Amino acid sequence: MSLVLIVLTPFLGALLPGLMVRTGRQTCAVVTLGVTLTALVGLISQAPAVLGGETVIQQIPWMPELGLNLNLMLDGLGLFFAALILGIGVLIIIYGRYYLAREDNMGEFFAYLLLFQGAMVGIVLSDNILVLLVFWELTSLSSFLLIGYWKHLPDGRQGARMALTVTGMGGLAMIGGMLLLGRIVGSYDLSVILENREAIQDSPLYVPALVLILLGCFTKSAQFPFHFWLPHAMAAPTPVSAYLHSATMVKAGIFLLARTWPVLSGTEIYFYLVAGAGLLTMLVGAITALFKDDLKALLAFSTISHLGLIVFLLGTGTDFGALAAVFHILNHAAFKAALFMTAGIVDHEAHTRDIKRLGGLARLMPVTFAIASIAGLAMAGIPLFNGFLSKEMFLEEAAHTEFFGPGLLVPVLATVGALFSAAYSFRYIGHTFLGRVRDDYPAKPHDPGMGMWGPPAFLCVLVLGIGILPGLVEPLVFFVARAVMGTEGQIPEGYHLAIWHGVTPALWMSVVAVLGGLALVLIYRAAAWLWAALHVPRAKSIFDGIIAGAVAASRGVTNGLHDGAFSRYAGVFMAAVLALGVHAWVTGESVAPSRETLPMTAAAIAGWALLVAAALALAVFHRNRLFALILVGILGLMVSLGFVVFSAPDLAMTQILVEVVTIILLLLALNFLPNDTPKETGGLKRAKDIVLAAAGGLATGGLAWQMLRSDFVAPTISDYHLENSYYGGGGTNVVNVILVDFRGFDTFGEIIVLGIAALVIYALTEALLAGPVRAKLYNRRPDKNLAGDRHPLMMVVLTRVIMPLVLLVAIYIFLRGHNMPGGGFIAGLVAAIALVMQYLASGFYWAEARQRYPYHGIIGAGVLIAGLTGIGAWFTGYPFLTSSFTYIHIPPIEEFEVASAMAFDLGVFLTVVGAVMLSLESFARLARRADQRESEHPMDIDPSRVEDRA
Amino acid sequence: MELIVASSIGVLTSVGIYLVLRFRTFPVIVGMSLLTYAVNVFLFASGRLAMNHPPILRDGLVFYADPLPQALVLTAIVISFGMTAVVVVFALGSYLGLGNDKVNDDDVEIDQGRKREEAGR
Structure with missing residues (x-):
C-alpha cells in the first residue's frame, strides 16, 4: 500500500462510521476497526523495506512553486510511531465499542477518532514540513472534537476549548519556526533539512526558529508551563484520554523533537531549554499527580510527568539519551494506555473515579485489579516490568547530566521525580483496589466483559514481556533510536537493554525512589495535608484570568473601533483609501502622457x-427616492451609451439589461421602504462629506485622466487574446471567447458567486417570512393609492404576445454570441426580463402557477452544466475547461460552428436566468398581503377593492 | 474624449461617496450603485479608449479595442446586480425587523450633528 493511501485511509474511512451507525453499533465498530486495520496492514506491507534500511519516499507535487508538496517519508522513526498510533488505535476502538453508552452517538465518535488518527499518521509520515504543519493543525482540531465529544458537559466543552487554545497557539508558533527552518535550509523537505545540521546551527535564525518550534512541541506535549490543558482534556470519554495520552496527541510533540533531534539538538540553548523544561515538567507533574483524587486526573498528571522525562532525555542531546527516550516512549505507551483503560473500567462499573470513594475493589474486580497492578507497577518502575528498564536508563542519564556546572542538582531532582512517580503509582493501585471492601460505592462494581478488559490485558502482556525479556525488543528499539540519531549518532558500544547493569548510581537512585515512594504513600494523609496547606497556584485559574483579560482587552478595542456607526466606518475607509492613493502618487513614479487624445464629438x-x-441632481434631490431612481436610470443609460461609443457592444448590452433589472429590484424595495429620506445631517457634517466626496472624485477622475493619456507600462496580454481568439477559441467575438474560453475558470467562479448571491437572497427572504416580520408584512396597508386595475389588460396581452419573441431574441443573441456581440450573460438577462414582464403584468401568482422548474434548480443546472463541460476536457486529456470546436453542416441550414464553449455558455445563461429570477421573485414574495385576494383571472378589474380604498 | 470619460468617473465617484455617507439605507445603496458605475468605467478605461473598433475580428482589420477589460467588466456588471440585490435584502430585513432604515446602530452621530446645528443657530 502506498504511503499516501496509508495516510488517506483513516480520513476516507472517517466517512463510514457515520453511515454505518444506522445499521447498528456492532457494524459501526467493526467497520471502524476495519479501516484502522487496513491502514495498519498497509503500514506493515512497507515495514520490510524500512527494516531493511531503506527510507520509503513518495512525492506528489501539490504547489511546487511554494515548495509545498505532498511528500511522504517512512523511516524507522515514522514506522515506529505510525505502528504505535494504529496499533493502540485498534485496541482503543475495541475498548471504545464497549465503553460508549447506548445514548452516545457512536458514528460521530468513531468518525472523529479516525480523523484524528489520520492526522497523527500524517504527521509522522510527512516529509515536507509544510504538510506536517497541516496535519499538526488537524490534530489540534480533531482532538478538539474528541475532547468535547460529550457536548452536554460544560467540563468537556471547556476542556476542549482550553486544549485548542493552548495547542493551537503552539501550532501558530510552530508555523513560524518551521518557515524559518525552511528558509535557513532553502527547502521544506525534512530529508533535506535533516542533512543540514551545521547550516542550521550556525544560522542567526537558529535561536528564533528553535524557540518557536519548541513552543509548538511543548504545548502539544504538555510541558511546563503549558501542561495544564492536559488534565482538563480528561473530560473526554476515557478511550479518547487513553488514546491521546499514550500513543498520540501528546506524543506528536515528542515525535517532532525526535524527528528534528539530529539538526536541532546538541547546542547549549537546546540543552537548557529542553532538558530543563523536561525535568521541571517531570517534577511538577509527578508531585501534582500524587495529590489528585480523580483517577483520570492522577493519570493525566502522571502522563505530564512521563512526557517531561522523555523530553529531558531528548534534551540532553546525547545518543544514550535518545535511545532511552525511544525505549520509554514504547514502554509508556503500553502501560499508560492500559492504565487509562482500567480507570475507565472502574468509572464504568463503580460510577465514580474519585479515589476517596473507592478502595477494596481488588476482590470485586480481580481481573481489573491484576491489569491495573501490572501496568501500575510498570509505571512505578519495579523490576520485571517494562517501566523499570527505561526508568533506569533515565536515572543513569540523569546521573551524568550537569546543570550549571558539576553538582548533584540533576540526579537529586530526577530521584525526587522518580520517588513521586512511584508514590502515585502505588497510590493508584493501593487506594483504589486494596483495603476494605466498602458498602457505599455508587454502583455495584464487578469485572466488565472481555471486550473492555481484553485490550488492556493485551498491553499488560507486552509490559511483562518487555520487562522480563528486554532482548526481544532490543533490535526494534536500537533500530528506531538510530533513525532518531540520524547518520552521526551511535548506540553506545556494547550496550544492551537489560534488567541488571550491575551496581550503578542509577540502581541506588531507583532503590531510594521506590522505597521513598512506598513510605510516602503510607504517610499519605500527612503529605496531603501539607500539600493542601501550601496553596500551590492552580494553572486553570491563571489561564482563565489570562483569557478573561484578553477577552476584555479585545472587547474594548472592538467596541472602541466598532460602535455600529456605518457612516463613520465608510468615511474613515474613504479617507484612508484617499490617503493611501495620495501617498502612492507622491512617492511613486508615473509615465509621462504620450497618447494622442481622441477628438470630442458633439x-x-x-x-x-x-x-x-x-x-x-441626484446629490441634491436624493431624498425623493422615486426621483432618485429615475436619475439612476439616466446615469445607467449614459454609461451604456458610453460603452457603445467606445467600441464595447457587449458591455453596452449587458449594462442596459442589468439597469432594467436593477431598477425593477429597487422599485420592489421601495414598495416597502419609506418614500423619502429625512434630512438628519447637520450642515457641518454635510460640508465634511462634500469635501471628502469632492476629493475622492478629483482623485479618481485625475487618475483616470492620467491613465487614459499614457501608454501601457508593460506589454498587454490582450494581443495574445486577439491573435488566438479565432484559431484557438473558434470565435470572432473576442470578449465572449475570453469569457467562455481563455478565462473560463474566472467566469465559472463568477456564475457560482452570482448563484450564491441569489440563494442568499432567497434564504434571507425565507428567514424574514418565518419570523415576526411576516405578520407585519401580511397586514400592512399600502401607503399610497394603488391603481384599481392591478393587471392592465393591454399590458397583459402585450407581454404575453411578445414573450416568445423576446425569448427568440435571447436564443439568437445566445447563438451568435461566440462571433458577434452577445453570449450567455446577455441572453440570460434578456430571457430573465421576458419572464419578469409576466410577473409585472399578470401578477405573481399567475406567473408562479405557470413556472415549471424552481429557479434554484435552474441555477444549479447552470453551474453543473458549466462544470461538466469543463470536466469534459479531462476525458480528452486536456486541463479543466479546455474548449474544442468543429464545424457542422446540416442541410438545409448553413454550415455552423459547434464549440464546447457553447455548452459552457449555456451554463452561464441558465445561472444568470435563475439568479436574476430568484432574486426578484424573493422580493415579490415579500409583497404578499392580506388585502390582496388572489384571483383566477389576473386581468379582472376588482371593483370591491377600489371601494375599500375609498 | 478622454477628458469626458475621466470627468464622468470623477463625478460618479464623488456623488457615490456623498450618498454612501448618508444615514439611511436607500441612499447608501444608490451611492454604491454609482460607485459601481465609476469603478466599472474606470476598469474599462484601463484598456484605453477606442472608437469604432469593437473587438469583433474581421478580415483586414488589425486594430481593435482592448477586449480583456471588457470581458472583466462584463462579469463585474452582472455580479454588481447580485451584490445590489443582497444589500437590498439586508436593508429590507433591517427596516422590517427594526422599524427604521438607519444604517447606524445608535444615533450618536445624528444627535451630535443636530446639536451642532442647534448650537450654530
Missing part, C-alpha cells in the same frame, strides 16, 4: 452633460 458632450446633470 453627441458625446451632450451625453456627458446629461450624466453630470443627473449625478448632481
Whole structure:
C-alpha cells in the first residue's frame, strides 16, 4: 500500500462510521476497526523495506512553486510511531465499542477518532514540513472534537476549548519556526533539512526558529508551563484520554523533537531549554499527580510527568539519551494506555473515579485489579516490568547530566521525580483496589466483559514481556533510536537493554525512589495535608484570568473601533483609501502622457452633460427616492451609451439589461421602504462629506485622466487574446471567447458567486417570512393609492404576445454570441426580463402557477452544466475547461460552428436566468398581503377593492 | 474624449461617496450603485479608449479595442446586480425587523450633528 493511501485511509474511512451507525453499533465498530486495520496492514506491507534500511519516499507535487508538496517519508522513526498510533488505535476502538453508552452517538465518535488518527499518521509520515504543519493543525482540531465529544458537559466543552487554545497557539508558533527552518535550509523537505545540521546551527535564525518550534512541541506535549490543558482534556470519554495520552496527541510533540533531534539538538540553548523544561515538567507533574483524587486526573498528571522525562532525555542531546527516550516512549505507551483503560473500567462499573470513594475493589474486580497492578507497577518502575528498564536508563542519564556546572542538582531532582512517580503509582493501585471492601460505592462494581478488559490485558502482556525479556525488543528499539540519531549518532558500544547493569548510581537512585515512594504513600494523609496547606497556584485559574483579560482587552478595542456607526466606518475607509492613493502618487513614479487624445464629438458632450446633470441632481434631490431612481436610470443609460461609443457592444448590452433589472429590484424595495429620506445631517457634517466626496472624485477622475493619456507600462496580454481568439477559441467575438474560453475558470467562479448571491437572497427572504416580520408584512396597508386595475389588460396581452419573441431574441443573441456581440450573460438577462414582464403584468401568482422548474434548480443546472463541460476536457486529456470546436453542416441550414464553449455558455445563461429570477421573485414574495385576494383571472378589474380604498 | 470619460468617473465617484455617507439605507445603496458605475468605467478605461473598433475580428482589420477589460467588466456588471440585490435584502430585513432604515446602530452621530446645528443657530 502506498504511503499516501496509508495516510488517506483513516480520513476516507472517517466517512463510514457515520453511515454505518444506522445499521447498528456492532457494524459501526467493526467497520471502524476495519479501516484502522487496513491502514495498519498497509503500514506493515512497507515495514520490510524500512527494516531493511531503506527510507520509503513518495512525492506528489501539490504547489511546487511554494515548495509545498505532498511528500511522504517512512523511516524507522515514522514506522515506529505510525505502528504505535494504529496499533493502540485498534485496541482503543475495541475498548471504545464497549465503553460508549447506548445514548452516545457512536458514528460521530468513531468518525472523529479516525480523523484524528489520520492526522497523527500524517504527521509522522510527512516529509515536507509544510504538510506536517497541516496535519499538526488537524490534530489540534480533531482532538478538539474528541475532547468535547460529550457536548452536554460544560467540563468537556471547556476542556476542549482550553486544549485548542493552548495547542493551537503552539501550532501558530510552530508555523513560524518551521518557515524559518525552511528558509535557513532553502527547502521544506525534512530529508533535506535533516542533512543540514551545521547550516542550521550556525544560522542567526537558529535561536528564533528553535524557540518557536519548541513552543509548538511543548504545548502539544504538555510541558511546563503549558501542561495544564492536559488534565482538563480528561473530560473526554476515557478511550479518547487513553488514546491521546499514550500513543498520540501528546506524543506528536515528542515525535517532532525526535524527528528534528539530529539538526536541532546538541547546542547549549537546546540543552537548557529542553532538558530543563523536561525535568521541571517531570517534577511538577509527578508531585501534582500524587495529590489528585480523580483517577483520570492522577493519570493525566502522571502522563505530564512521563512526557517531561522523555523530553529531558531528548534534551540532553546525547545518543544514550535518545535511545532511552525511544525505549520509554514504547514502554509508556503500553502501560499508560492500559492504565487509562482500567480507570475507565472502574468509572464504568463503580460510577465514580474519585479515589476517596473507592478502595477494596481488588476482590470485586480481580481481573481489573491484576491489569491495573501490572501496568501500575510498570509505571512505578519495579523490576520485571517494562517501566523499570527505561526508568533506569533515565536515572543513569540523569546521573551524568550537569546543570550549571558539576553538582548533584540533576540526579537529586530526577530521584525526587522518580520517588513521586512511584508514590502515585502505588497510590493508584493501593487506594483504589486494596483495603476494605466498602458498602457505599455508587454502583455495584464487578469485572466488565472481555471486550473492555481484553485490550488492556493485551498491553499488560507486552509490559511483562518487555520487562522480563528486554532482548526481544532490543533490535526494534536500537533500530528506531538510530533513525532518531540520524547518520552521526551511535548506540553506545556494547550496550544492551537489560534488567541488571550491575551496581550503578542509577540502581541506588531507583532503590531510594521506590522505597521513598512506598513510605510516602503510607504517610499519605500527612503529605496531603501539607500539600493542601501550601496553596500551590492552580494553572486553570491563571489561564482563565489570562483569557478573561484578553477577552476584555479585545472587547474594548472592538467596541472602541466598532460602535455600529456605518457612516463613520465608510468615511474613515474613504479617507484612508484617499490617503493611501495620495501617498502612492507622491512617492511613486508615473509615465509621462504620450497618447494622442481622441477628438470630442458633439453627441458625446451632450451625453456627458446629461450624466453630470443627473449625478448632481441626484446629490441634491436624493431624498425623493422615486426621483432618485429615475436619475439612476439616466446615469445607467449614459454609461451604456458610453460603452457603445467606445467600441464595447457587449458591455453596452449587458449594462442596459442589468439597469432594467436593477431598477425593477429597487422599485420592489421601495414598495416597502419609506418614500423619502429625512434630512438628519447637520450642515457641518454635510460640508465634511462634500469635501471628502469632492476629493475622492478629483482623485479618481485625475487618475483616470492620467491613465487614459499614457501608454501601457508593460506589454498587454490582450494581443495574445486577439491573435488566438479565432484559431484557438473558434470565435470572432473576442470578449465572449475570453469569457467562455481563455478565462473560463474566472467566469465559472463568477456564475457560482452570482448563484450564491441569489440563494442568499432567497434564504434571507425565507428567514424574514418565518419570523415576526411576516405578520407585519401580511397586514400592512399600502401607503399610497394603488391603481384599481392591478393587471392592465393591454399590458397583459402585450407581454404575453411578445414573450416568445423576446425569448427568440435571447436564443439568437445566445447563438451568435461566440462571433458577434452577445453570449450567455446577455441572453440570460434578456430571457430573465421576458419572464419578469409576466410577473409585472399578470401578477405573481399567475406567473408562479405557470413556472415549471424552481429557479434554484435552474441555477444549479447552470453551474453543473458549466462544470461538466469543463470536466469534459479531462476525458480528452486536456486541463479543466479546455474548449474544442468543429464545424457542422446540416442541410438545409448553413454550415455552423459547434464549440464546447457553447455548452459552457449555456451554463452561464441558465445561472444568470435563475439568479436574476430568484432574486426578484424573493422580493415579490415579500409583497404578499392580506388585502390582496388572489384571483383566477389576473386581468379582472376588482371593483370591491377600489371601494375599500375609498 | 478622454477628458469626458475621466470627468464622468470623477463625478460618479464623488456623488457615490456623498450618498454612501448618508444615514439611511436607500441612499447608501444608490451611492454604491454609482460607485459601481465609476469603478466599472474606470476598469474599462484601463484598456484605453477606442472608437469604432469593437473587438469583433474581421478580415483586414488589425486594430481593435482592448477586449480583456471588457470581458472583466462584463462579469463585474452582472455580479454588481447580485451584490445590489443582497444589500437590498439586508436593508429590507433591517427596516422590517427594526422599524427604521438607519444604517447606524445608535444615533450618536445624528444627535451630535443636530446639536451642532442647534448650537450654530
